[in-house]
Every structure is written in C-alpha cells, then in structure tokens.
Amino acid sequence: MGRARRIGLALLGPALALVVALVISGLVIAAIGENPFAALEVITNLGDTPAAQVQSIVVILNRAVPLFLAGLAVSVAFRMGLFNIGVEGQYRLATILSAAVGAAVNLPAPVHVLFIIVVAMLVGAFWAGIVAVLKVTRGVSEVISSIMLNFVALGLAGYLLTGPLKGSPEGAGIVTTAEIPESGRFPDLTGVLTGLGLEEPRSELFGFLVVAVVVGIAISVLLSRTRFGFDLRATGLSPSAATASGVDTRRMVITTMLISGAVAGLIGLPDLLGSDYEYGTEFTAGLGFLGIAVALLGRNSPIGIALAALLFGVLDRAAPLLQFEDIPASVVTIIQGTIVLAVVVGNEIARRLARRSAERAGAAATGAPPDAGDGGGGGGPDLPGGPDGGQRTYTGVPGQPEGVRP
Amino acid sequence: MATAGGPSDRPLQGGADGDGGHPGSELAVELRGITKRFPGVVANRDIELSVRRGEVHAIVGENGAGKSTLMKTLYGMHRPDEGTIVVDGRETVFRSPADAIAAGIGMVHQHFMLADNFTVLENIVLGSEPTRGGRLDMVEARRRINGISARYSLGLEPDALVEELGVGDRQRVEIAKVLYRGARTLILDEPTAVLVPQEVDELFRNLAELKREGLTVIFISHKLDEVRRVADSITVIRRGTTVGTADPKTTTVKQLAELMVGTQLPTPATRESTVRSTVVLRMEGATVRNADGRALVDDVHLTVREGEVVGIAGVEGNGQAELVDAIMGLRPLSSGTLTLGDDDISAWSTRARREAGIGLIPEDRHRQGMLLEAPLWENRILGHQTRPPAVKGPFIDRRGARADTQRIMSEYDVRAPGPDTLAVALSGGNQQKLIVGREMSASPRLLLAAHPTRGVDVGAQAVIWELLKDARAEGLGIVLVSADLDELIGLSDTLHVMLRGRLVATVDPGAVTPEELGGYMTGARTAAGAA
Numbered sequence: 057m058g059r060a061r062r063i064g065l066a067l068l069g070p071a072l073a074l075v076v077a078l079v080i081s082g083l084v085i086a087a088i089g090e091n092p093f094a095a096l097e098v099i100t101n102l103g104d105t106p107a108a109q110v111q112s113i114v115v116i117l118n119r120a121v122p123l124f125l126a127g128l129a130v131s132v133a134f135r136m137g138l139f140n141i142g143v144e145g146q147y148r149l150a151t152i153l154s155a156a157v158g159a160a161v162n163l164p165a166p167v168h169v170l171f172i173i174v175v176a177m178l179v180g181a182f183w184a185g186i187v188a189v190l191k192v193t194r195g196v197s198e199v200i201s202s203i204m205l206n207f208v209a210l211g212l213a214g215y216l217l218t219g220p221l222k223g224s225p226e227g228a229g230i231v232t233t234a235e236i237p238e239s240g241r242f243p244d245l246t247g248v249l250t251g252l253g254l255e256e257p258r259s260e261l262f263g264f265l266v267v268a269v270v271v272g273i274a275i276s277v278l279l280s281r282t283r284f285g286f287d288l289r290a291t292g293l294s295p296s297a298a299t300a301s302g303v304d305t306r307r308m309v310i311t312t313m314l315i316s317g318a319v320a321g322l323i324g325l326p327d328l329l330g331s332d333y334e335y336g337t338e339f340t341a342g343l344g345f346l347g348i349a350v351a352l353l354g355r356n357s358p359i360g361i362a363l364a365a366l367l368f369g370v371l372d373r374a375a376p377l378l379q380f381e382d383i384p385a386s387v388v389t390i391i392q393g394t395i396v397l398a399v400v401v402g403n404e405i406a407r408r409l410a411r412r413s414a415e416r417a418g419a420a421a422t423g424a425p426p427d428a429g430d431g432g433g434g435g436g437p438d439l440p441g442g443p444d445g446g447q448r449t450y451t452g453v454p455g456q457p458e459g460v461r462p
Numbered sequence: 463m464a465t466a467g468g469p470s471d472r473p474l475q476g477g478a479d480g481d482g483g484h485p486g487s488e489l490a491v492e493l494r495g496i497t498k499r500f501p502g503v504v505a506n507r508d509i510e511l512s513v514r515r516g517e518v519h520a521i522v523g524e525n526g527a528g529k530s531t532l533m534k535t536l537y538g539m540h541r542p543d544e545g546t547i548v549v550d551g552r553e554t555v556f557r558s559p560a561d562a563i564a565a566g567i568g569m570v571h572q573h574f575m576l577a578d579n580f581t582v583l584e585n586i587v588l589g590s591e592p593t594r595g596g597r598l599d600m601v602e603a604r605r606r607i608n609g610i611s612a613r614y615s616l617g618l619e620p621d622a623l624v625e626e627l628g629v630g631d632r633q634r635v636e637i638a639k640v641l642y643r644g645a646r647t648l649i650l651d652e653p654t655a656v657l658v659p660q661e662v663d664e665l666f667r668n669l670a671e672l673k674r675e676g677l678t679v680i681f682i683s684h685k686l687d688e689v690r691r692v693a694d695s696i697t698v699i700r701r702g703t704t705v706g707t708a709d710p711k712t713t714t715v716k717q718l719a720e721l722m723v724g725t726q727l728p729t730p731a732t733r734e735s736t737v738r739s740t741v742v743l744r745m746e747g748a749t750v751r752n753a754d755g756r757a758l759v760d761d762v763h764l765t766v767r768e769g770e771v772v773g774i775a776g777v778e779g780n781g782q783a784e785l786v787d788a789i790m791g792l793r794p795l796s797s798g799t800l801t802l803g804d805d806d807i808s809a810w811s812t813r814a815r816r817e818a819g820i821g822l823i824p825e826d827r828h829r830q831g832m833l834l835e836a837p838l839w840e841n842r843i844l845g846h847q848t849r850p851p852a853v854k855g856p857f858i859d860r861r862g863a864r865a866d867t868q869r870i871m872s873e874y875d876v877r878a879p880g881p882d883t884l885a886v887a888l889s890g891g892n893q894q895k896l897i898v899g900r901e902m903s904a905s906p907r908l909l910l911a912a913h914p915t916r917g918v919d920v921g922a923q924a925v926i927w928e929l930l931k932d933a934r935a936e937g938l939g940i941v942l943v944s945a946d947l948d949e950l951i952g953l954s955d956t957l958h959v960m961l962r963g964r965l966v967a968t969v970d971p972g973a974v975t976p977e978e979l980g981g982y983m984t985g986a987r988t989a990a991g992a993a
Binding site: 099213280282283284285287289293294296297298299300301302304305411421 | 858
C-alpha cells in the first residue's frame with residue numbers, strides 16, 4: 057500500500073465527518089428559516105480590510121492555542137487507550153492555583169513565567185495522577201473517576217476563588233484572583249506580525265503559541281520516536297501484547313496520566329498569561345471537553361490536532377458574528393457537536409477501509425488469506441470501537457491478569 | 463420466512479428416506495466447480511462437494527485450507543466467482559445468508575452469537591419473532607421451541623438466561639436457533655473447538671438425533687479422530703480445493719492426515735540428544751494462585767538445560783498457560799523460586815526477564831504476540847524495546863528496525879510486501895514465523911514456546927519445527943507447551959504431563975505412545991515416574 061494511499065485514508069475520516077457535519081448544520085439553519093450559505097459566508101469571511109483580516113487571524117490563533125493544548129492532553133491518554141475526561145477539571149484547578157501563586161510571588165520576568173508554568177503543570181499532573189492511582193490500585197475506570205474529579209475540581213476552584221484566593225475587592229461584580237504582576241506575563245507576538253509587514257491587530261497574539269508549538273513537537277517526538285512512546289502506543293493497541301513484551305502497564309497508566317495532566321495544566325495559561333492575568337468567574341470554561349472533540353477530529357496526531365484546533369478556532373470566532381445575520385450563535389455549537397459525532401463514525405469507517413486494504417495487499421503478496429483473528433476477510437463482527445475510533449477491548453487495569461490482586 | 467408453515471414440521475418431509483441412520487442417496491447439497499477469489503489469492507478452486515440427505519458429512523482440512531471460505535459461500539455470506547450451488551436438486555444463488563436460510567441451510571458459528579442478557583427463548587426467536595396482531599407471540603414461540611427441544615433431545619430451558627449457561631448449552635441454543643428458522647441442513651463450523659470431552663460426547667449424541675430426524679449436518683473440523691467418530695462421509699480440502707472423499711470406517715487417521723497434507727506428514731522428530739549439563743532454568747516448588755486462592759500451578763519443580771526441549775503435555779486449562787505466564791513474569795509466584803542461570807529471577811519484571819534472555823512464542827499470538835494494527839517493523843520491536851538493533855538509547859531506531867525486519871522476513875520466510883505492512887495483513891503462518899524470527903533474533907537462553915504451530919499451515923509448521931531444532935542444537939533451552947501430542951513426542955527431550963496444576967508424570971518421549979500420553983493427561987493413568 058502506497059504512502060499516498062495511506063495518508064489519503066487517514067484524511068478520509070475527518071474530511072467525511074466535516075462534510076456530514078456541515079450538511080447537517082446547514083439543514084438545521086435552513087430549518088430555523090435562515091440561509092445556511094449566509095452562515096457559511098460569515099464563518100469563512102475574515103474581514104474586508106487587511107487590518108480586520110489580521111485581527112481575525114489573531115482571534116482564531118488565540119483561540120486555537122488552548123484548544124490545541126487541550127487536544128494534545130486528551131490525545132496522549134487516548135493513544136494508550138485511556139479516556140481522560142478530566143482535562144476540564146485539571147486545567148481549571150491548575151489555572152486558578154497557578155494564577156494565585158503567580159500573583160503571590162515576585163520573581164524576575166523569565167523565571168516568574170516559568171514558575172507559573174511549572175506550578176500549572178504540577179497541579180494538572182497531580183489531579184490526573186489521582187485518576188491513575190485509583191485505576192491501578194483499585195481498578196476504578198478512569199472515565200468514571202475523571203468525570204467525578206471534574207466536579208470536585210470545579211467545586212474546589214469555586215471555593216478557592218470566593219474564599220482563600222480571592223483577590224478582587226469586596227462587592228466587585230466579577231470575583232477574581234489577584235492580578236499577576238508584569239514580570240509574570242508572557243510577552244506577546246504582535247511584534248512578529250508587524251515585523252512581517254502586516255497591519256497591527258487590535259488584540260495581541262498570545263506568545264504562548266510558541267510554548268504550544270514546542271509542546272506539540274515534544275509530544276510528537278515522544279510518542280513516535282522514543283521507546284517510551286512505543287510502549288505507550290503498544291499498550292494502546294494491545295494491553296495484553298504490551299504486557300507480554302515487558303511493558304509495566306501499571307506504571308504506564310500512571311506516567312501517561314501524569315503527562316496528560318501536565319499538558320492539561322497548560323490549557324488555561326495562554327489566556328491567563330496573555331490577556332487576563334487573573335482567574336475569575338468569567339474565565340474561559342469548557343476547553344477540556346472541546347479538547348476531546350479536537351483530539352478526535354485530529355485523530356490523535358499532533359498535526360491533526362493543530363488543524364482541528366484551528367478549525368474550531370474559526371468556528372468560535374464566527375459565533376458572535378452570526379448574530380448580526382440573525383443566526384443564533386449556538387449554530388457553532390451544533391456544528392462542533394455534529395463534527396464530533398460524525399468524526400467518530402468517519403474514523404471507524406476509515407479504519408476498516410485501511411485494514412481491509414492492508415489485508416488485500418498482504419493477501420496479494422503472500423497468496424494466503426490473512427489471519428485477522430475475526431474471520432479473515434472482514435466478514436465477521438469487528439471488535440468494538442473505542443472512543444477514538446480505535447479498538448478498546450478492556451476496561452480494567454491494562455495487562456493485569458484476571459484474578460490477580462495486588 | 464421462518465415463521466411460515468411451522469418449520470418444525472419440515473424436517474419430517476426431508477426425513478422420509480432418512481430414518482434409522484441409513485442415509486438416503488438423494489443429495490441435500492451439491493457444490494459444483496466452486497471457485498472463489500479474493501484480490502491476489504484464490505481461496506477456493508474447483509470445489510466439488512456432494513452431501514447426501516440425512517448424513518453427517520465432515521469437511522476436513524488444515525487451517526487456511528479454505529474450509530471457512532467454502533462454508534461462507536454455502537451460507538450466502540459471499541458469492542462464488544464460478545460454479546454452482548445445488549440445494550435439494552435445484553440450482554440456487556445465494557445473495558445473503560437470508561437466502562440460504564430460506565433454502566433450509568443454517569450455520570452454527572464457531573464463536574457463539576448470543577445475547578447474554580436474554581433468555582434462551584428470546585435468543586432463539588431474536589430476528590424472526592412470531593407475531594400476532596403486531597405483538598410478540600411468546601406463547602407460540604415457546605410451543606415451537608419446546609417442540610424442537612423435545613424432538614431433537616436438546617434439553618433446552620426456555621427461560622434460562624444465556625449468561626448462566628455453559629458452553630455446551632450455548633451451543634445447543636445456537637443449534638436450536640438454526641432449527642427454529644427451519645434449517646434442514648446445518649453447517650457446524652469447528653463445533654468441538656470450544657468443548658471439553660464430555661460436551662463433545664453430548665454434542666455427538668445431539669447430532670445423532672438430528673440425523674435420526676432426517677436432517678443433514680455438515681461438520682467442519684480438523685480433529686481427525688472426532689471426525690471419524692461422528693461422520694458418515696468425509697471430504698478433504700487441501701490448498702483451497704477438494705482432493706477427495708473418504709469413508710471414515712475404512713480410513714485411518716494417518717491416511718486422512720496425509721490426504722489433508724498432500725505428502726507424507728512432516729515429522730517433528732529430533733534425532734540425537736543435544737542436552738548439555740548447564741542448567742538454564744530451574745523452577746522449585748513454584749505455585750501460582752488465582753484470586754480465590756486456588757492453585758493454578760501447584761508446587762511445580764522443573765529443570766531446563768541448555769540444548770534441551772522440555773515438553774509439557776496436558777489437556778488445556780490444566781495450568782500450562784499459567785506456568786508459562788509465571789516464567790515470563792506475567793503472573794506472580796505465590797511461593798517457590800525461579801532461577802535463570804545463576805540468578806534468582808522470581809521477583810524480576812517481565813522486561814528484566816526478557817533482557818536476561820527469555821524469549822516467548824505466546825499461545826495466542828493475536829493477544830500476546832502482535833500489534834495487529836501496527837506495521838511489521840513495530841512488531842519487530844515489540845518485546846525487544848530495550849535492545850538494539852531496533853532501539854538506540856531512549857529512541858526507536860526506525861531504520862534499524864525496518865532493516866532487521868527485512869532480514870527476518872528473508873531468513874525466516876515471512877511472506878509479506880514489506881516491513882511497513884500491517885501485521886493484520888499476514889496469514890497466521892507468516893505472523894508466527896515473524897514472531898519466531900523476532901524471538902530468535904535476540905539470541906535467547908530460554909525460549910517459551912506455547913503451541914508454536916497452532917493455526918499455521920503445514921509448510922510453516924515444518925519451518926518452525928526446523929527452527930526450534932536448530933536453536934536446540936545451538937544450546938537453547940526450550941519449554942514447549944503444546945496440544946499436538948506428535949509435536950510434543952517428536953521434539954521433546956524430556957516430557958512432563960500436567961494435570962490440575964501439577965506435574966503428575968514424566969515420560970520418555972522416545973518410548974511413549976500418544977495413547978499412553980492421553981491416559982496420563984486425563985488422569986486415567988498414574989505414573990511412578992512423577993516429577
């Protein structure tokens with residue numbers, strides 16, 4: 057099978073999903089009596105003047121950066137077959153604590169920023185680590201515990217914000233933590249834009265974009281080029297085979313969740329260090345859940361996630377603008393929701409096509425029917441698909457033999 | 463279609479000339495010149511098959527010989543490229559299994575397709591529920607199921623939950639499902655693969671009942687002694703085509719096997735002993751318990767020397783798998799010690815044991831030996847993540863892994879397009895050869911080979927046997943677990959019998975017959991030579 061064909065198949069799922077999602081969303085817009093093409097026009101039109109266009113791009117990028125980090129956090133766990141739904145709680149808790157700590161200390165500029173980043177990663181990793189420890193010691197499904205810990209995290213963040221970490225004056229409309237001083241703020245990239253000869257946008261481009269790119273490359277190298285990444289992916293593909301190959305799956309669960317949580321801890325920082333400088337009741341929520349959608353759409357590959365995050369950024373930018381056309385902003389949510397649904401189905405279809413085409417190639421070369429374990433030619437029932445469209449055939453601690461108690 | 467005209471009455475019409483176990487001469491199913499191609503491979507070629515009404519007709523052949531493809535053709539799961547299917551004297555074309563069912567052909571799959579949380583009755587009617595005025599007519603369903611159960615002595619309990627049933631009972635539910643839909647010809651795909659001996663006897667009694675009632679049974683198997691017990695006639699398939707028919711009463715197992723293989727059987731026999739004095743593995747008082755505290759491996763003492771093949775015989779489920787897991791470090795020992803060379807490895811991790819030179823050919827290669835959806839070069843790395851040539855420091859050496867995979871492919875005759883092919887695309891034999899090549903490439907001191915030739919074709923089997931013999935000659939210690947008694951007797955230098963977690967006998971592989979070995983395995987014989 058040629059490389060081009062494989063890449064084609066890999067792109068087929070998301071592309072199909074996107075088309076299906078747009079058609080369904082179009083039908084919804086038509087059903088409420090508005091023009092779907094007008095909506096499409098709003099979404100794709102970045103502005104009439106160069107200044108407006110640059111501004112649009114900055115808004116999209118600023119939105120895409122946290123989404124990209126959220127998608128990365130989810131995908132790291134996904135690749136091992138772990139469903140970290142707790143990214144939401146992990147980043148919210150990490151953001152409020154790092155905001156408070158960042159406001160409380162006074163350090164020279166680069167160290168201050170670094171300090172805040174480290175705190176955020178540690179808090180995110182800690183919160184995700186609870187999920188991992190529960191899973192390997194008590195066999196608690198990470199899906200259940202991470203959802204539950206989301207509630208705990210949000211409650212805890214709410215309590216901290218109104219209680220010990222409150223930094224806004226008494227009686228203020230919006231409760232926030234104390235403001236991070238100048239030295240703890242991340243420099244913006246607006247200078248790079250103007251340096252490229254572009255118009256100066258009204259908003260500043262988050263400098264955290266650089267961190268996100270570095271993290272993306274690091275994760276990508278870690279997963280596909282290192283032994284650790286191989287162990288992680290092997291565990292995701294087949295926990296039993298990974299165990300037999302010498303992977304300590306319990307340790308992998310813990311390490312992977314710590315990495316996932318550490319990346320999750322970064323999600324709130326672009327906004328925190330780039331524009332808000334404080335965590336408050338108005339701080340962007342829901343990025344963790346959107347991260348799941350972004351990871352699914354990006355098929356768990358860092359480049360795919362980047363593209364998916366940009367797409368979601370484009371959609372989010374359009375949300376307020378749609379209202380000028382009398383189209384409810386929730387259309388964007390509908391599009392995002394249908395994308396997720398469609399992408400799960402699309403990924404599975406693409407996976408089967410890829411598998412079948414691999415089997416054909418194999419059969420053509422060997423003259424023997426492939427031993428796929430489910431009846432050879434794909435006629436038999438397939439294994440149940442996992443949340444990422446991959447296979448997910450276990451629920452307990454991966455690799456733990458039945459009946460063995462620690 | 464199944465609800466029309468009370469299908470439970472139908473078999474009687476067909477059975478008019480089939481009473482008392484004397485098969486009539488009329489053909490229930492005839493396949494003429496069936497050829498089925500898949501891209502790049504001819505799975506079936508010029509198949510000729512004649513099944514008389516009211517007989518049990520066995521189809522035997524090696525794994526991968528094309529039995530399943532043929533049965534899928536007959537059950538309408540795909541259409542043949544050439545040839546005709548004749549059912550009850552009429553030429554028919556099946557577009558789907560529904561057509562086959564309408565023509566009275568039913569399939570009992572090897573892997574049961576039952577809803578666990580439904581009752582027996584619900585499972586049987588599922589998909590062809592009798593209705594009256596748009597509502598389920600459970601009274602009618604129950605009446606017909608009880609009728610089927612009584613007529614064929616299936617002993618069904620309509621209200622039992624399927625999840626509470628044993629394997630044999632589930633199989634009877636599957637058979638009842640097919641009968642309920644009015645099948646007069648039943649295809650049973652490897653029905654005994656999942657059964658214990660008593661259940662096999664029970665199944666054969668059921669088949670006799672079906673035959674007595676005039677139904678036709680097509681029985682697919684590669685277990686030749688079972689086939690000879692139950693079948694009225696046998697058709698042999700080799701490399702995708704029918705090579706002949708045999709009368710089970712006059713054909714020996716050996717003749718059948720040679721018909722299946724096409725040549726003289728390759729023999730696993732090793733010639734002279736290569737056993738050296740150095741001990742590779744010593745297991746003392748090893749015990750493995752499950753969560754309930756029951757001993758799965760019970761006080762096992764085992765010694766493997768360089769150049770020695772230590773065979774473990776036993777009926778499956780008597781602790782052999784757990785023994786292998788324990789040596790590999792996949793299950794903890796609850797007591798006892800394990801020594802590799804001079805090191806006590808009882809507490810070592812699986813990875814440390816692999817690095818110390820233990821290789822594994824796992825019992826279930828899909829579950830433990832391969833990443834099916836990963837390319838071959840990644841499968842080359844699996845189990846050897848810490849060692850060159852596939853790894854450089856903390857990084858994966860992609861180029862090294864690809865090159866070494868290419869080497870394994872040519873040295874071990876793994877037929878695949880290239881190192882980037884997904885493992886799922888390979889046949890069982892080629893997957894197994896890759897695993898053997900991979901494990902050998904790390905030059906292990908001890909190799910655990912669990913059913914190394916299970917589910918591979920005869921050619922690959924011979925290759926794997928040769929590889930094991932060569933490795934043995936070079937001083938590798940091998941623990942061989944197998945269900946193939948000839949393989950065990952032929953390859954082993956020392957042969958232990960495992961029963962209920964214990965090593966109950968040690969026999970001389972040069973002198974023991976498969977029959978005697980079978981006696982030890984079931985506990986019918988006991989030996990003074992116990993380890």
